[in-house]
Amino acid sequence: MAPVTAPAGPPATPGGPAAPAGAEMHALVERLYPLCRSITGDGVRATLDIVGEHLPLRVHEVPTGTPVLDWTVPQEWNIRDAYVADPAGRRVVDFAASSLHVLGYSVPVAATMPLSELREHLHTLPEHPKWVPYRTSYYKPDWGFCLAQETLDALPEGPYEVRIDSTLADGHLTYAEHVVPGQVEDEVLVSCHVCHPALANDNMAGVAVAVFLAKELAERRPYHTYRFVFAPGTIGAITWLARNAERIDRVKHGLVLACAGDRGPVTYKRSRRGDAGIDRAVRHVLAASGRPHRVVDFTPYGYDERQYCSPGFDLGVGSLTRTPYAGYPEYHTSADDPSFVSPEALADTLAVCREAFAVLDRDRRYVNLSPYGEPQLGRRGLYDAVGGRSDTKQAQMAMLWVLSLSDGEHGLLDVAERSGLPFGTVADAADALAAAGLIKAA
Amino acid sequence: MAPVTAPAGPPATPGGPAAPAGAEMHALVERLYPLCRSITGDGVRATLDIVGEHLPLRVHEVPTGTPVLDWTVPQEWNIRDAYVADPAGRRVVDFAASSLHVLGYSVPVAATMPLSELREHLHTLPEHPKWVPYRTSYYKPDWGFCLAQETLDALPEGPYEVRIDSTLADGHLTYAEHVVPGQVEDEVLVSCHVCHPALANDNMAGVAVAVFLAKELAERRPYHTYRFVFAPGTIGAITWLARNAERIDRVKHGLVLACAGDRGPVTYKRSRRGDAGIDRAVRHVLAASGRPHRVVDFTPYGYDERQYCSPGFDLGVGSLTRTPYAGYPEYHTSADDPSFVSPEALADTLAVCREAFAVLDRDRRYVNLSPYGEPQLGRRGLYDAVGGRSDTKQAQMAMLWVLSLSDGEHGLLDVAERSGLPFGTVADAADALAAAGLIKAA
Amino acid sequence: MAPVTAPAGPPATPGGPAAPAGAEMHALVERLYPLCRSITGDGVRATLDIVGEHLPLRVHEVPTGTPVLDWTVPQEWNIRDAYVADPAGRRVVDFAASSLHVLGYSVPVAATMPLSELREHLHTLPEHPKWVPYRTSYYKPDWGFCLAQETLDALPEGPYEVRIDSTLADGHLTYAEHVVPGQVEDEVLVSCHVCHPALANDNMAGVAVAVFLAKELAERRPYHTYRFVFAPGTIGAITWLARNAERIDRVKHGLVLACAGDRGPVTYKRSRRGDAGIDRAVRHVLAASGRPHRVVDFTPYGYDERQYCSPGFDLGVGSLTRTPYAGYPEYHTSADDPSFVSPEALADTLAVCREAFAVLDRDRRYVNLSPYGEPQLGRRGLYDAVGGRSDTKQAQMAMLWVLSLSDGEHGLLDVAERSGLPFGTVADAADALAAAGLIKAA
CATH class of the missing domain: 1.10.10.10 (Winged helix-like DNA-binding domain superfamily/Winged helix DNA-binding domain)
Incomplete structure (x- = not known):
């Protein structure tokens, strides 16, 4: 199936309930944004605590070492402080300013070294010299710092003090579920990754839309049961799948929500099946709405649709974003901050979900x-x-x-x-x- | 399936037998045109009498009250006279001038009333002030007159005499069949509605093409048996279906003929099946001929293909028109008179039917x-x-x-x-x- | 399926081994070109002798009169000399100059006749007055000469001596096979016609590509077994099919190679199945390569794919050419000489086959x-x-x-x-x- 692109035009202005919800969702993004999330650790817990103020959550803690499908739950990572201090003792790179500054899952380090040696642990974006990149090393022990190219260019030679006060130790992987009971046990799954640190569109925007979608659904008794999963990317979805394998057949439809708040048009990525109910429902809603939008075929890359659509499960789970995965320069950089996300876009994404779920709930x-x-x-x-x-x-x-x-x-x-x-x-x-x-x- | 439109071009000039047939068909349209037809009554009988001069007909009379599928045969309507006389006693609207002037199935009325009260029973076409509209009220008892907006605008205030000398009483619904025997019992159904009063293209043109098609087919022994049904729209087709339910499986292909004589290009509307034999045969004939034409998908609105293609029957019956249902301003107005129909268009519609039936008869x-x-x-x-x-x-x-x-x-x-x-x-x-x-x- | 045409562009320049192979293939075309081939006879044997210098061949001789499918192996035709001498005794048309000058399968003749009578046996191309056409009469006994229109126009009146020293007698039909053993017994068939006399592109170019393809395949042990058939057109393929009916199921894929060396873009003609493995493999290779190319649907006309794809066999055999059958003015004329064939085009055709066979061999x-x-x-x-x-x-x-x-x-x-x-x-x-x-x- 070829991508389907609608003629460009002004984005639909979501009326009524959407406009206030847009502002509330944006406020939630701003509040969640600065937390230092990773695939495990207290940043995820703090994020879920805030989500829990909106929705009753069932939080799951899965011990390090638990086998999950082909994977194993890793050690838990926590970090208290991290910095690079220049020869004059000034903190030129400081975790306190942004959690992006530390390579995710950095092992602890406390050392002094010349700039030439330090450089091997520094990550920049030469093409965007003011932006700080987001980098991780989950499965290969490493440490590092991310900083603006401009900052790096201004560093003098000399000995640098480097310190990462982190812990990588047996602990837990944390994820949470919220269920809106329906008239039937057949489920619609809504899944968001909660593992990215100070990035707004990716994916606190998806989390915010999911939260408000759940609140709306709870106001009526929907036909399907709606299950919301807030979990770290890849390992979180794999853990959820491993722990729910026996009841996975209840999942009739699903949507991975990500990059849900930038100002680009909505993009729907079909499930691996290509003509699952969710694929047809979202396509219909987008086409009928007159919104500018894109519908693209499944690829085995992107967000957690990769896991839900793996051939053993092959669930009817698509992915809804605005500008998709890696499709904008601000992607995985410090420029993906709350100003990159708009209340109108959040409200519009919410409206697409609402309309598509109405189709799923009424189709007979x-x-x-x-x-x-x-x-x-x-x-x-x-x-x-x-x-x-x-x-x-x-x-x-x-x-x-x-x-x-x-x-x-x-x-x-x-x-x-x-x-x-x-x-x-x-x-x-x-x-x-x-x-x-x-x-x-x- | 998307509509298929051929490049515009000069209409095929039908050679040989078509040209004289075109003139003869047009003469038949002119003769049938003025009769006051409705879904029951003597106008239908008079129409079938004239058709019967060309073809031996089997005429069926079905009593009022007979259950037919989900419907019931209604009372029979007949009308002798009707007029509106102005305060000076002049007949300003007169049934004798055109049967369109009376709302079809009007109940009897004899009264005098001011113009303001009369207005509620008058129907005009403000956008075409010289034309008289065609209106009916078959299933809700009512009375009314149809007239030109110009006529209405010229009416002075004052008391008007209103008279409709009609009868609505138990009687019969009338329809007729003509069969051209074939080499096999498998049938091709050709169906025309005969319920519209003084309208030429809709549908005396369809009747005329059907008559000449039947005459042509009778000159050879065709492979299929061809059954022609001349019946009032909707209730007539429903009555025919109700009375032929047990032998309906013999109908392998069919064509509803309507609006067969205007100067627009031929339009074929596919059966509900979309790829029935008739759909493929007509499409091939139109594409191969180089005629300008359109092929459009089935919709459950239009003429009696609605009944033949209802899901319980789901017959392979398409609809052949020139400009389709409601597609021209003259539709259902006094402007659909014999001058709106051309001998060349009638001959061309006849040729399409002839060629398509040749395909059905030879396909093996x-x-x-x-x-x-x-x-x-x-x-x-x-x-x-x-x-x-x-x-x-x-x-x-x-x-x-x-x-x-x-x-x-x-x-x-x-x-x-x-x-x-x-x-x-x-x-x-x-x-x-x-x-x-x-x-x-x- | 509609023809697929790639955007025009410079032909791929085949690197590495292709360039020297191109020159070697062209040399083989030049050497094979002048031989007087027909559907039987010593010209075919001489052609196979030269092919046999490159590849070990198994040569089959099938006696005249052998029933093969719906056909019968015809008498064998051989020719030693043929000419038309003008009134002055000069040979104005001479078989020694080109084997095209004699109508293929001409019966012997030795006579003197006026030009008017001779004309009925002369074939020219008025639209290309310098070219000699290629004509045959395999199944209707006849004799004739082919010459340039210019030559004919210059002939004076007077008695002409006509002589064709040919033999049409019981003998054999000759064809050859070469097999490259694979890891499995499933076969890929490569078939070339070897019956055309002094024509280069049609089909010594196909023969040359087949020879070098076989040599390349022999350098590794391919997955499939590759069977190369060099046989006269139509009757040769029919004879091969008749004698291999019981093992035909081993043929999983196949390619008829013809017109393989002209400077036009590659054209692939799908098998009758339309989506056989070879159809998909060649299409993928052509699309992925960026070569200008065309992919066209099967028609029951062309080369020996007509036989392999007849409905009883329905093999997955496509046809690879550059400019296809009858698609260039030089087709079946003396202008299809070695200069019409280029080493680069031969190498490019070889590369397409190599790449497509790599797909067939690795697809799992x-x-x-x-x-x-x-x-x-x-x-x-x-x-x-x-x-x-x-x-x-x-x-x-x-x-x-x-x-x-x-x-x-x-x-x-x-x-x-x-x-x-x-x-x-x-x-x-x-x-x-x-x-x-x-x-x-x-």
Whole structure:
């Protein structure tokens, strides 16, 4: 399947509840942003504590050394302080200013060394001399500092004091779940990675959208059960999968939320299956909305859809972002700060999720109980039963389409796609027809 | 399936038999045009009497109250006179001038009322002030008049005499059938609605094409049996389906003919199946002909294909029109008069039907009896057996294609589509190969 | 399937071994070119003798009258001399100058006749007055001469001596095979027609490419067994098929090589199946290479793919040419001489075959042995195991793609097509994963 790109145009301005939610989500991003997260450790716990102020969370602590699928839960990393001091004793690189300054999972170090030796442990972005890169070394013991190229260029020769006060020791990997109970046990999974330190779009924006989505869903009793997973990337999703293998079949649909707040258009990346329910629902919502957007095929690279879509699980899990993985210069740098994320974009991402989940929750197959010829809608009052005056014709067309395709093979999303009508109009028509006894759930 | 539009160009000028048939069909349209048809009543009977001068008809009378599928045959409506007389006693709206002036199925009325009260029963077309609209109220008892906006604007205040001398009483619904016997009992259904009063293109043009098609088919013994149904729209098709449910499986293909005479390009609307034999045959004929044309997907709105394609029947019935349903401003107005219909367009619609039915009648699956390597055509004289000198190469290619694809899976229309050769050339090649014993019917 | 045309551009310059091979192939074309080949006779034997200097051949002699499928092996034709002498006794048309001058399979003749009578046996190309056409009459006894229109125009009236010293008698049809043994008995068939007299591109170019392909394959032990068939067109392929019917199932893929040396872009004609392994392999190689090229659908006309793809056999055999069958003015004329063929084009055709066969030989289905989540590649050293520094990212992506799609349903060519990665990179990744025990052959 080729990428589908909609014609560019002004982004939809989300109305009503979205605008205030946008501001609240942005405030949550700002609050979560500075914490020093990694794939384990107290930064993840502090993040989940704040999320827990919004949603009741079930927090899981999985001990170091636990086998999870092909992997093993690593040692826990914590850090208290880290700096590079120049020959004059000034802290020229300081963890206290930003958690990005330390290579993630750096082993402890306390030494003095010349600049030439130190350079081998310094990471910069020469093409963006003012930005600090984000770097980690989870599985190969190492230490290092990340800094702006400008800072590096200004360093004089001489002995530097280097100190990383970190601990790498047996402990736990931490992740959390929140469940919104539905009418059925079939689940929709929403998964966000919580392992990146001072980066806003990647992925405190995804966390914020997930939090507000869960709050909205809790206001009604949705059809599906919605399970939100906040876990470190890769090892966290793998740990969740390992611990939930026996109940994984309940997951009918899913969405990995990442990079959810930049000002670019929405991008949906299909599941490995390519035509899973979530793929069709999001595609329909995006196409029908007129939003500028992109729909791209699955690749086995990106965020935790890699794990959920691995061939043994092959879940119907897609990935929703705005500008996708590695698609913007600020990606994995200090420029991905809260100003890079906009309340409007957060609200728009939230709206896409809300609309797509409404499709998943209402999509059904029906059987036309009067399939020979058209049933006489007029004597049942159905020519006026749905919608206001201006919507009447569309509502009638939707009823005719539902009757035509309700042969047990087509669902309401099929009807919406084939008719070109909005899913909501089709689903309303189906409700009216079902109430009149003309169709029944297949 | 997306609509397929051919490049615009001059319409094919139908040669030979079409031109005189065009004039004869137009004369028939003119003669049928003024009758006051409705879904029941003497106008339908008078229409069928005239059709019966051309074709032997079997006329069916179905009593009021008969249950037909989800519907019931309604009361019969007849009308003798109707008018609105102004304060000076002049008939300003008069049924005698055009049967369009009365709302179809108007209940009787004899009253005098001020213009303000009368207005609620008057229907006009403000955007086309000289045209009289066509309106009905079959299933909700009502009365009314249709008139030009200009006429309405000229009416003075004052008391108006209103009279509709109609009868709405138990009686019958009338429809007719004509059958052209074929070599097999498998049927092709051709259906036209005969319920619209003084409208020419919609649908006396369809009736005229059907009549001349039936006459042509009767001159040879076609492969399929052709059944022509002349019935009121919706309730007539539903009644026919209800009374023929047990033999409906004989209907292998079908065509609803409507709006068959305006000067626009031919439009074919696919059956609900989308790839039924009739869909493929008409598409091939239109594409191969070079005619400007459109092929559009099924929608559950339009003419009686709605009933034939309802999911319980799901027949392979498409709809052939020129400008389709509601696609021209004259649609359902007094401007759809005989001058709106042209003899050339009628002849061209007839030609499309003739060519498409030739495909349906000749399409067969064959099995190559010499499938290992090419058979030696030369020693059987087959390199010259078909066609004249200039057609020889195309005829030879057609033989090679028929041999290549005659594996029991592909029919001759498949061969024509894959090879890009005209269906007739392919069918002639198959006849030659069958005569030489190289292929046999699968 | 529609033809696929790549954007025009400079032809790939084949590096390394191709350039010297191009010159050697061209020398072979020049040496084979003048021989008087036909569908039987000593010209074919002399051609196979020269091929036999490069490759060990198994030569088959099949007696006249042998039934082969729907055909019969014809009498053998040999010719020693032929000429037309003008009234002055000068040989104005002389077989000694070019074997094209005699109508192939001419019966013997020795006569004197006026020019008017002789004209009925003369074949020219009025639109190319300097060129001599190539004509035959295999199955209808006839005689004739082919000459330039210019030559004909200059002939004076008067008696002409006509002599064709040919023999048409019981004998044999000759063809040859060369086999490169593989690791498995499954075969790839490479077939070239060897029946055309003094024509270079059609088909000594195909023969030369086949010879050098066989030599290259013999330098390694390929996965498939490669069978090269050098046989007269049509009757030769039919004879080979007739004599190998019981082992034809071993042929898994095949390629008919013809017109392999002109300066036009490569054209691949799909097998009748349309999606056979060879169709996909050649398409991938051509698309990935950036060469200008065309991929066209099967038609039952052309070279011996007509026989191999006849519906009884329906082999996965495509046809590789440069400018295809009858697609250039020089086709079947004296202008198709060695200057019409270029060493670079021959080398390029050879490269396409080499690359496509590499795909066929390496394409496998694997099963991911660690399908739940991603396996931890890092601890197995696989993030650096394949390729040099600049290729590392592509190699890693290839590993992720192979893991993702190795579900027993997809082969490596599927992976290459879906990922957009070169087949070789994907196959190397699969080798690395298999060596690490992460996948195994399905």
